[in-house]
Amino acid sequence: MNRKFVKDVLSLIGDKGVLINGKASDIVVKREGRIFAVIAERNASRIKRGKVGVLNALAKAIDAIPLIVSEKMGSEKLLEDVIYERFxxxxASPETLNKLLSGDKIYIRKHKSAFVVSVNPKELKRKRVESGMSLGALADYLGVSKKSVYDYERGESKVSVDVAVKLVELFGEEVLEEVNFNEFEGVIEPCEPHSPIEAKLLDRTEGVHVPKGNVHVGKEREFVAVVPHGDEELQWFGEASKMIDKKAFAVGFEDLPKDLEGGNVEIARDIEEFVRLLREGKERDGRQRSA
Known part of the structure; x- marks a missing residue:
């Protein structure tokens, strides 16, 4: 972890809804109804594939957006209001993260070597037809071919930043779409459980396992089960489970630390007890829904 840079990022975004020092990420933050799992490193090129794979596994497990926050990519300084990619x-830059957390829309993505923007095809066609412009007239205005405009309106092509600016001047921002984080597939490295109890947890619950983080989330996303290696780690996952509004089970522990007693973390001394508690919880929830 680049502690100095993490501190710089935190000083920018503030500490509201923030957890730090997780095993799989540097920062987890929830704002405006969205959760971001963040690795902070001044130069994104220094981050290895394996670490990014762990980040993506955690993000998938807790329904978060994975994000690498950096100032540079190699020798290239990251621009504000642009989403880049690695693996x-x-x-994104710290400033762009801050805007995302404030609910601002980010439209520009750097894909390979090009800066591109997605178009809302239905809105573009509606606005063009309402304005009385033909495909050819719009193509001439944008400086592109008629086929390009046809592709924009079918959602089959992104536009350059210059074309996006012209579209906004003509029709407003409604014809653009913000960067869709679901378009990033994200590497997730295959992982093996680190202990027999983790192996049993995977076998019995068929969920998403996060390597090195020892967190396991059921495929229905109704619980978080952790096999912590210490009280500090358990504390972190207890706080994380509150953030994502899931019940947390500490599997393989005999007792909870005093500062976690009465919270949302429940002890399961072994896998069998965990499965029983999970089943009882589902039955209880089912009765409450039918009442």
Whole structure:
């Protein structure tokens, strides 16, 4: 972890809804109804594929957006209001992260060597037809071919920043779409459980396992089960489970630390007890829904 840079990022975004020092990410933050799992490193090029894979596994497990926050990519300084990528995972500057957390829309993505923007095809066609412009007239205005405009309106092509600016001047921002984080597939490295109890947890619950983080989320996303290696790690996952509004089970522990007693973390001394508690919880929830 680049502690100095993490501190710089935190000083910019503030500490509201923030967890730090997780095993799989540097920062997890929830704002405006969205959760971001963040690795902070001054130069994104220094981050290895394996670490990005762990980040993506955690993000998938807790329904978060994975994000690498950096100032540079190699020798290139990251621009504000642009989403870059590394290992098919989003990368942004600290300033861009701050805007995302404030609910601002980010439209520009750097894909390979080009800066591109997605068009809302239905809105573009509606606005063009309402204005009385033909495909050819719009193509001439934008400086592109008629076929390009046809492709824009079918959602089959992104536009350059210059074309996006002209479209906004003509029709407004409604014809653009913000960067869709679901388009990033993100590498997830295959992982093996680190202990027999983790192996049993995977076998019995068929969920998403996060390597090195020892967190396991059921495929229905109704619980978080952790096999922590210490009280500090358990504390972190207890706080994380509150953030994502899931029940947390500490599997393989005999007792909870005093500061976690009465919270949302429940002890399961072994896998069998965990499965029983999970089943009882589902039955209880089912009765409450039918009442």
């Amino acid at each position: 098919d995972t989003p990368v």
